Amino acid sequence: MTPRWALPVVVVLLLLRTSVSAQAETIQITMENLVFSPAEVSAKIGDTIEWINKDIFAHTATARNGDWDVTMPPKKTVTLVLKKAGSIDYYCRFHPNMKATLTVAP
Amino acid sequence: MFLRMSAAIAAVSLLGSAALAQGAKPTDPQIAHIAYTAGVLDIAAAKQALTKTGNKEVKAFAEDMVRDHEAVNKQALDLVKKLKVTPEDNDTSRALSKNAADKVAELGRLKGAEFDKAYVANEVAYHKAVDSALETTLIPNSSNAELKSLLQTGLKIFQGHEQHAEHVAASLK
Numbered sequence: 583m584t585p586r587w588a589l590p591v592v593v594v595l596l597l598l599r600t601s602v603s604a605q606a607e608t609i610q611i612t613m614e615n616l617v618f619s620p621a622e623v624s625a626k627i628g629d630t631i632e633w634i635n636k637d638i639f640a641h642t643a644t645a646r647n648g649d650w651d652v653t654m655p656p657k658k659t660v661t662l663v664l665k666k667a668g669s670i671d672y673y674c675r676f677h678p679n680m681k682a683t684l685t686v687a688p
Numbered sequence: 689m690f691l692r693m694s695a696a697i698a699a700v701s702l703l704g705s706a707a708l709a710q711g712a713k714p715t716d717p718q719i720a721h722i723a724y725t726a727g728v729l730d731i732a733a734a735k736q737a738l739t740k741t742g743n744k745e746v747k748a749f750a751e752d753m754v755r756d757h758e759a760v761n762k763q764a765l766d767l768v769k770k771l772k773v774t775p776e777d778n779d780t781s782r783a784l785s786k787n788a789a790d791k792v793a794e795l796g797r798l799k800g801a802e803f804d805k806a807y808v809a810n811e812v813a814y815h816k817a818v819d820s821a822l823e824t825t826l827i828p829n830s831s832n833a834e835l836k837s838l839l840q841t842g843l844k845i846f847q848g849h850e851q852h853a854e855h856v857a858a859s860l861k
Contacts, residue, residue, distance in 0.1 A: 615841065615844065616841075616844055616845060616848070638759045638760070638762070638763050638841075639755070639756055639759050639845065640755055640759070656759060676752050676755065676756070677845070677848050678848075678852065679848050679851070
């Protein structure tokens, strides 16, 4: 016997899910030959960044403000869901010449 | 100071004179051997540093050297295998190895901050010498396009190492 409140809850959950998945995007940022590309990316909270490392080297995408620090093994792709807004400068800890900016809208 | 100067001069003159001493342009099998040897030697230097240093920045730098040079050398091995080229030992490789062995022995006698400074100063000099050899000799003389491209990637990453080493050297003053 399903409780009477269950249906509305399920409906709300379904609505939430569809609204989120309809809006959230997946954005690709590639690391190739020691360069982040594109170097400037705009996204919003809930979007997923797909970090694609095409190099033979390990890289990181490290936010200068400490929001995130993603490590990408050589030739691997790693994803990150954006949870905080802001204009974030990030770099690779292993190769500090690699720098880029990710702007996350609320 | 003396140590730092001597390290720089030794490393630079070594690569320059050894490359020149060969007279003829290095061949691809020789170039592959030189580049691979230079990587192996820097990995060995980094591993020595990892057993001796207590400094966080020096440790991070040495870990970067192991990671990146191993990556380049793995790629180099894959490439020579694919091209069916046998890397060929030569005067430059031998001179590099001899010099590096002397340096390991010299650094082995140092401790603490003295070791850190000498190791990092040698890394600055070593990467300068290797980068210059890549730019002026190894890249221009490599005839295989894939080898050339790998050396170019190497140069780019080693220039970053040189800057990183300079940055660490400045922090140790």
